[in-house]
Amino acid sequence: MKLALFDLDNTLLSGDSDFEWAQFLIGKGVLDREVHEARNIEFFEQYKAGTLDIHAFLDFQLAPLSRHSRSELDTWHGEFLATRIRPLISTAARELVAKHAANGDLLAIVTATNSFVTGPIAREFNIPHLIATIPAQENGRFTGQPRGTPSFREGKIVRVDAWLESLGLWLGGFEQSWFYSDSHNDLPLLEKVTNPVAVDADATLAEAAARRGWPHISLRA
Template identity: 30%
Template sequence: MKLHVFDLDDTLLCGDSEGAWINFLSTKGFFVNEDHASIMEQFEVDYRSGNFDPEKYCLYILQSMQGLHEKELSKLSDQFIEEYFDQLVDQVTFNLLDRIEKEDLSIIATGAMDFLGNKFSNKFGIQDCIATKTEIINNKISGRLDGSPNFGSDKKANVEEWCKRKNISKEEIIFYTDSINDFPLVEYSPKNVIVCPDHKLGKFAQENKLEIIYR
């Protein structure tokens, strides 16, 4: 038995789910600020350079959704999956999923928001999803996070805790990622599959003879 741990954006998906979500919401009357495009561009630059502030990014998304009821969120996220799923997956997506044997377990570990990660895990038939938690108060989005973003060392700690709860040895983990931001979990995992990596992670993967997959 192996535990397949998939990063979501640009790994299992061929694109960025939260970026697509933001584009989707922009058609629904969210993110109407004039500097929205430049803010998003800077987030992308910071992410690719390893200088990303995940909390700032998540709060930017959530504050635009503040006051949205859970039922409306569920309806919007279902509509989002229906409209955007096909453009966020490719053959590599399904090749990675085909690596899961019948006796294996699989989870998504993503910095994306839980309402997105959970929809994708359900769509793929993946058992569980560890994601950044959205704070819900009185059935509405508060505009804040419930805890820290599931990112970097926090993602590693959350996967480690999940394995302890399920009584799964770390030796069973196969971790799939594209980003140097996941380096703590790369170091923790006994086996890694690097998918279309950024420059820093690609260099590390080549130097350490890790499996690399390109789209």
Template identity: 30%
Template structure:
């Protein structure tokens, strides 16, 4: 189930405290949750709903008459592993790789691609996201998908994964995921990337599934609204907690992996937290809390966030390469 359809047509659930709907005045209870907290909770629940629905639909059952594959490894029913995607499982930002593929297919303007890349550079250099950048990126992404079919986005995700992302999987992180699979545990991706693309990555890697940002859809078409918000920060923690409750997982026996200080809420939920290719803030926190640190980047000192030159060249260079490629196509 790649996207969630919301009957009331609201992108983030009408009638909840802290949500102000157009044309309706609503005063937030000062003792209640903030609007951002409500949106994060809705995003997490929507992500878990979509992920579990798709997982259950893809699991053969005796009632369906399908051949049931008996697992060769005994299942560990109460433990799982949760992996962030960008700079943890995939080198760079998956949404930028996806945007490059869309630009090559003339779905996006090259100016949009450069803008996306520049915002990622700022994030990787500072370790923090501007609320303005997040809001602008969200609006552009929603404008792009509005009216398109969920099947089309999933198809594009598969094509772009094979062309661009497959070669950017961190081998070390992939090996860690396989370690959990070999132990009979579920392995989930947890990412702000649209769930359609996140699920493609999970499928290609043979993982259990993906928790990602859920866009509202009706009759197989995107409405241009999100369910809740981008799956980020506390949203990821809500998604993991919701999935754990429904799957009967013991979070103390679970593991989580991320490169970003923004994922501390998710990392703090589980019994084993691991910093993968960490930014400066997460590296410091991991040392203070005694979390394991794994760095798969070539030349750890050169890859530190404090040296932005390589990041700028990598992110913007990829965008410019796409621009040059398109110009060559036009000149042929």
């Protein structure tokens, strides 16, 4: 068996689903534009710079989920998927996933973005496994806090290892393993697979990929 892991934002998607979700809620008037837009942009820039405090970001990103019912959130997400996410999915991204699926590889998206936002996107790609930051719930409502280890930087390794262990597998046991990512924040997991692939990479990752002889591909439309 072979393993194919995919980062989501700016990798399979030609954009960032976390950022787009907040902007979507701002556009609907659910979040105050003046208060949230600048903060959303600030966190996005910190992520790109490698200085993001994941816990501060999750406090910001998960709080809106706690203020609304799940049915209301699900209705909004259907609109979000149709208007904001599908336009960010290129034919090349779909074909890459389909190629690995046709080869019988074990597929998973591994993303720092929370599972409420990313679950329907994983289903859109027909990827059966999702390793994402988990928003905590109580009595059917989100609490605004994360549960367990955030799927970010070294946390992605922790979460992938736990997932594979639950299947009776381990990362080193695969004949071949791939991880596709755009971000230098994913270098820890890229270094763990047999086939790391940079995808439309940021400058830091592009430099590291060139230095190490890793392939660098584009999935942009």
